[in-house]
Amino acid sequence: TIDLDHLRQWIGGSDETSETLAAAPLAGLAAILNHDGARPDPGSEVPPGGMVYFAGAARQSELAADGHAKRGRFLPPVPLPPRMWAGGSLECHRPLRVGGTARRVSRIHDVTSKQGRSGPLVFVLVHHEISIAGKLALVEEQNI
DSSP, rough: OOOHHHGGGGOOOOOEEEEEESSHHHHHHHHHHHHHOOOOOOOBBBBOOOOOOHHHHHHHHBBOSSBOOTTTSSSSOSSSOOOOOOEEEEESSSBBBBEEEEEEEEEEEEEEEEETTTTTEEEEEEEEEEETTTTEEEEEEEOO
């Protein structure tokens, strides 16, 4: 059985990180999508759907079998097999720009469970706020 009360103790937990928005990840995304184009110049707008930043870099010893960071630090230690993306939303308030330094604050907003056809499911709602120069740029919610 899943101890939902234990997992809900992660609600309100947060994680903060900053990243310089380099051109190389956007150029790599364009290449993967088979788009022509040169590397974006400093100051170029980052496309809202092109969020290739904040991927994280967990040490090898901190990875779970699924290749993601082990659960229990920021994400609750859900005792179920693979993590899956269940949905999300994105609100754009102002553009991010190549060369700028963005700050992301992530918070666990909710932990819920449901019974699926294949067994129990646990959903973790993560809320991210990304700002640049102290001004809110993006709000993203992820259901994991």
